[in-house]
Amino acid sequence: MNTLRIAAAGALLACTLSTPAHAQPGSFPTLRIGQSVSGTLSESDPAMYERGRFKVYQFQASPGRRYIATLESGDFDAYLTVARTVGGVTDHMLVNDDGMGEGTSSRLRFTVPAAGTYLVLAQSLAEEGTGAFTLRLDTATIRPPRVQSLTVGTPVQGALSEDDAEYDGEEGAEGFYDLYRFRGTAGQRIRLRMAAGEYFPTVELGTMQGGEFTPMEDVTVGMDGALTATLPTAGEYYVRAGAYGGVTSDYTLTAEERAPAAAPRMIPIRGGASVQGELQDGDAELEDGRLYDAYVYTARAGERVRVDLRAEDFDAFVIVGRMVDGVFQEIASNDDAEDGEGLDSALEVELEEAGEYVIQTTSFSAGAQGGYQLSVSTP
Structure with a gap:
């Protein structure tokens, strides 16, 4: 349901009530619960909001009930508006032009803030829309969740x-x-x-x-x-x-x-190597729930490495860091290749100290699984 609060609701009512055919709210036809009314929009009906012609109906509503207004037409794209008027001022308005999915009909479900007289506008979405329509008002019981x-x-x-x-x-x-x-x-x-x-x-x-x-x-x-x-x-x-x-x-x-989270299995990888892997249930998980595999690369001090992670089943995300006192500390990460297109990820990073570094192959979003290719090179 596409529900909007319209800031310029007062203009709607002013336009509606200034129309000669509907000079007073009490002169609007009454729409009763469970009733269907048939009508026709013609060139002689008023139009507003850069949309089509409309007709206005009034109904009595009470709080604590859910109302369902339905506007159907085979001649024009239906547009529904529900408004409450108090002392000539519009207090609340709901609109809908596609509440029944595909097709030209409109369906609006709503509750009201207080008892009183409300207006339903049966309108064409397009300025040139005219033709026959059927308008219906029903209620559904609001029940607390069982x-x-x-x-x-x-x-x-x-x-x-x-x-x-x-x-x-x-x-x-x-x-x-x-x-x-x-x-x-x-x-x-x-x-x-x-x-x-x-x-x-x-x-x-x-x-x-x-x-x-x-x-x-x-x-x-x-x-x-x-x-x-x-x-x-x-x-x-x-x-x-x-x-x-x-x-x-x-x-x-x-x-x-789900089974307890697995501890990451550290897989050695060397410069110039390319390996195939897969993210799947049972892999280790990051704190946000993303699955990952862990690879260990032994670097020289000041060595610059390039990591490429290619995937077809998920948006690849690569992280490089070190284990410090048993805790992984991130140094750099990236989820895009140089051109920013596709699902692959590329990362170049300078490893300042000699020793072991951890490369985590994961995804941009949690829950992703699938095969990948990891390559490490020294450009």
């Missing part, structure tokens, strides 16, 4: 619907979600995956604080949308599984337990 059980290792099938709980409604974050609960142990490594057909879902891991879902901060979202985290304490954890944009769809949610 907490469902989730077992680690067992996928669950669910469905997002207009009767599900909604996100808080901040701009750009409208949508429906389901809530799940599972018990975890301290240090347990969890991966959450959610698939919802052609839609891109949103999965969150968190706890309940004062009856409110509180997302965890130390989580990693991979390129495939999977969420990974290490549980800090034993107890109950909650998963919010949903999608933004008013999506309604079947989905599959899976919580998996």
Whole structure:
């Protein structure tokens, strides 16, 4: 759902009420819940906002209910506006021109801040648009989320619907979600995956604080949308599984337990050498969840080396550093080749001291896997 707050809402109402055909708000046709009305936009109807002709309907609304306005037309690209008027001033407005996805129809889901009379404008998106339309207003029950059980290792099938709980409604974050609960142990490594057909879902891991879902901060979202985290304490954890944009769809949610992070295996590499490797499950991980392999290069003092990392399956990222008291300390890193194009990475660095240096081959984003080629040379 494309929902906007329009700063110039007052101009809308002024234009609407100044139209001779609709001189007073009370003269607008009434749209009732569950009712469909048919109409026609013609050249004699008013136009505004550099868009097409429009007709205005009014309806009575109450807070605590979710309203669904639908405008359909086979003759023009539909554009819906919902406005509240108080003393001749527009207080709140929502607009939508593509709420039903592809096609020319518009669908707008909304709640109202207070009881009163609201306006629905049935309009053409294009200035030249005219023709027949059907406008309908419905309601859906807003229910608090029902907490469902989730077992680690067992996928669950669910469905997002207009009767599900909604996100808080901040701009750009409208949508429906389901809530799940599972018990975890301290240090347990969890991966959450959610698939919802052609839609891109949103999965969150968190706890309940004062009856409110509180997302965890130390989580990693991979390129495939999977969420990974290490549980800090034993107890109950909650998963919010949903999608933004008013999506309604079947989905599959899976919580998996991951094996403990592996210690990096240090692989020797010499100047002039080129090796094939692969990022895969079971590799060592950086703090942000990126998989990596580690190579050891023995350098002379002041030696300059070039590291090339080529990959086709992920955006390559190379890091050079040293182990100091068992802790890796980065010296230099890069995720691009010289031309800045493609997925490869190239890095030239001067190694000031003689000794062993560590080259980490990883990816730009967490969750990436695939084969790569690492080359080390002394230009």
